[in-house]
Amino acid sequence: MNITVENADNKTLISLKEERIDAHNSLELKDFLQKLLENGQHLLIVDLAAVRFIDSSGLGALLSGYKNANLRQGSLILTGLQPRVHSMFELTRLHRVFEIYSSLDEALAASREVNAHGANRH
Amino acid sequence: MNITVENADNKTLISLKEERIDAHNSLELKDFLQKLLENGQHLLIVDLAAVRFIDSSGLGALLSGYKNANLRQGSLILTGLQPRVHSMFELTRLHRVFEIYSSLDEALAASREVNAHGANRH
Amino acid sequence: MAPTDIDLEVTVPTHTRYLALIGNIAELLVREIEEYAGDRETLAYHLNLVLTEALANAIEHSMCCSPKQKLRVHIHVEGESLCIQVYDQGTGFDLDAVPQPDFDQLDERGRGIFFIRTLMDSVNYHRDSNGNCLEMHMKLARHS
Amino acid sequence: MAPTDIDLEVTVPTHTRYLALIGNIAELLVREIEEYAGDRETLAYHLNLVLTEALANAIEHSMCCSPKQKLRVHIHVEGESLCIQVYDQGTGFDLDAVPQPDFDQLDERGRGIFFIRTLMDSVNYHRDSNGNCLEMHMKLARHS
Numbered sequence: 001m002n003i004t005v006e007n008a009d010n011k012t013l014i015s016l017k018e019e020r021i022d023a024h025n026s027l028e029l030k031d032f033l034q035k036l037l038e039n040g041q042h043l044l045i046v047d048l049a050a051v052r053f054i055d056s057s058g059l060g061a062l063l064s065g066y067k068n069a070n071l072r073q074g075s076l077i078l079t080g081l082q083p084r085v086h087s088m089f090e091l092t093r094l095h096r097v098f099e100i101y102s103s104l105d106e107a108l109a110a111s112r113e114v115n116a117h118g119a120n121r122h
Numbered sequence: 123m124n125i126t127v128e129n130a131d132n133k134t135l136i137s138l139k140e141e142r143i144d145a146h147n148s149l150e151l152k153d154f155l156q157k158l159l160e161n162g163q164h165l166l167i168v169d170l171a172a173v174r175f176i177d178s179s180g181l182g183a184l185l186s187g188y189k190n191a192n193l194r195q196g197s198l199i200l201t202g203l204q205p206r207v208h209s210m211f212e213l214t215r216l217h218r219v220f221e222i223y224s225s226l227d228e229a230l231a232a233s234r235e236v237n238a239h240g241a242n243r244h
Numbered sequence: 245m246a247p248t249d250i251d252l253e254v255t256v257p258t259h260t261r262y263l264a265l266i267g268n269i270a271e272l273l274v275r276e277i278e279e280y281a282g283d284r285e286t287l288a289y290h291l292n293l294v295l296t297e298a299l300a301n302a303i304e305h306s307m308c309c310s311p312k313q314k315l316r317v318h319i320h321v322e323g324e325s326l327c328i329q330v331y332d333q334g335t336g337f338d339l340d341a342v343p344q345p346d347f348d349q350l351d352e353r354g355r356g357i358f359f360i361r362t363l364m365d366s367v368n369y370h371r372d373s374n375g376n377c378l379e380m381h382m383k384l385a386r387h388s
Numbered sequence: 389m390a391p392t393d394i395d396l397e398v399t400v401p402t403h404t405r406y407l408a409l410i411g412n413i414a415e416l417l418v419r420e421i422e423e424y425a426g427d428r429e430t431l432a433y434h435l436n437l438v439l440t441e442a443l444a445n446a447i448e449h450s451m452c453c454s455p456k457q458k459l460r461v462h463i464h465v466e467g468e469s470l471c472i473q474v475y476d477q478g479t480g481f482d483l484d485a486v487p488q489p490d491f492d493q494l495d496e497r498g499r500g501i502f503f504i505r506t507l508m509d510s511v512n513y514h515r516d517s518n519g520n521c522l523e524m525h526m527k528l529a530r531h532s
């Protein structure tokens with residue numbers, strides 16, 4: 001799976017460079033997010049700009065990262081969702097669960113705030 | 123079929139805006155070239171930059187334009203061939219028949235020359 | 245055969261690496277359906293998704309069985325009707341017993357059949373000569 | 389079924405608008421062939437081309453017949469062997485009698501079978517229960 005990771009301050013920007021997130025690579029994504037959290041990176045920004053297609057297992061992998069981040073007083077936020085990918089979050093009501101930002105700048109600003117307060121909004 | 127035509131001096135630049143030239147649209151291409159020649163446009167530059175795929179009927183349509191242009195003391199030259207499209211000309215030895223230029227500038231310069239001499243090179 | 249009919253059958257090894265292939269074939273096919281009145285790219289995504297979900301389930305629930313088994317998909321477009329059949333060689337399940345997901349519970353699983361039910365007009369699961377078959381139907385809106 | 393086997397059968401109306409669909413399906417399929425040692429995008433183009441040529445011929449030489457007829461294609465990958473079958477419902481022809489094109493004559497036609505013969509390892513034309521069949525084979529170079 002093609003993923004790039006950049007660290008800045010306490011934030012970790014994770015860019016998924018895959019057109020598809022499905023049962024073929026979602027487990028790898030889940031494990032990848034889990035490892036980052038275990039390594040102490042607690043403020044994860046996942047950039048989905050390159051992702052054209054996501055299935056239920058892909059949503060599940062992100063949800064797993066989200067729950068794990070929360071357990072550790074961290075956060076996982078999303079950015080770059082293409083319209084049809086965003087629809088999949090809407091159909092499953094997950095757009096109400098995840099913090100979703102339309103631009104990377106907004107996501108960075110939001111995670112800065114979280115950072116300043118030393119906890120996520122939940 | 124998506125084709126754009128630009129006229130400058132005596133030259134006509136024909137840009138094929140189709141990914142594929144095959145038996146579905148090659149007859150239309152052939153007729154299109156024929157009409158231009160009948161309308162007195164004798165120096166045709168065909169830009170294939172957008173064409174990812176050409177079949178034998180597409181080669182045939184270009185050959186028809188080429189022969190018709192020659193009959194009228196004009197010329198039809200090609201530019202913008204993608205490598206795999208160029209291979210199809212090589213397999214059929216048609217790269218020895220057509221004047222093929224790697225850039226539009228070269229094609230324009232060449233057709234200017236042809237123009238200055240009032241006849242094509244054949 | 246009416247002028248708009250398309251029939252496609254594909255068999256691949258039981259492996260998730262083929263999910264993209266089959267989903268993408270369905271997308272190509274949608275782009276060729278004549279006179280479709282809806283948004284073609286949305287339909288393409290939806291068929292890609294229902295195939296991906298159905299096949300992922302077929303793969304997961306076939307693990308038990310012979311290595312000779314394969315993933316088999318049949319897509320049929322006839323006039324306004326679109327039918328997708330996905331076969332599995334597992335032990336089968338009761339489709340009607342699969343609950344709607346609980347949206348307040350953040351379960352990582354259990355949204356596949358939900359997507360299929362939401363995006364297709366009708367779904368059934370039965371046994372035929374080729375194995376267990378998840379059969380999904382949709383009526384295609386056509387320009388008249 | 390070996391882990392790399394893919395079998396695809398598609399039936400569409402007898403019309404050139406479906407040439408792109410079938411050619412593009414073949415391209416997707418080539419991208420999933422495991423361990424292919426050659427250049428994948430070149431193979432994709434070549435299979436797209438031989439299918440396009442064979443189908444264009446099947447369409448042209450079926451014009452005479454019933455409107456119920458359809459274009460039928462079968463693609464089968466099994467280990468190192470790739471087989472493509474294109475069916476037509478026309479009167480048939482003698483493949484061996486088709487001459488090599490004369491490269492000095494600038495004929496607008498007559499390069500389809502040439503492409504097929506050049507790009508595939510073997511080609512034959514026969515009649516079977518589904519009609520006339522142009523059958524093309526290629527050995528796939530695999531990474532060992």
Ligand SMILES: Nc1ncnc2c1ncn2[C@@H]1O[C@H](COP(=O)(O)OP(=O)(O)O)[C@@H](O)[C@H]1O
Pocket residue numbers: 056297301302305332334335336337342352353354355356357358
């Ligand atoms: N082909 C199948 N064979 C057996 N059981 C299946 C099959 N498809 C679905 N199921 C059952 O239906 C349940 C719901 O499936 P789904 O909504 O896709 O969620 P998930 O696969 O994430 O659990 C599965 O957990 C499984 O028990």
Ligand SMILES: Nc1ncnc2c1ncn2[C@@H]1O[C@H](COP(=O)(O)OP(=O)(O)O)[C@@H](O)[C@H]1O
Pocket residue numbers: 178441445446449476478479480481486496497498499500501502
């Ligand atoms: N499916 C077919 N049915 C009948 N005749 C065919 C068929 N395919 C090819 N042929 C014959 O073979 C000849 C050569 O075909 P081809 O090389 O594709 O050139 P073209 O179709 O441009 O003439 C055709 O002119 C035709 O006579």
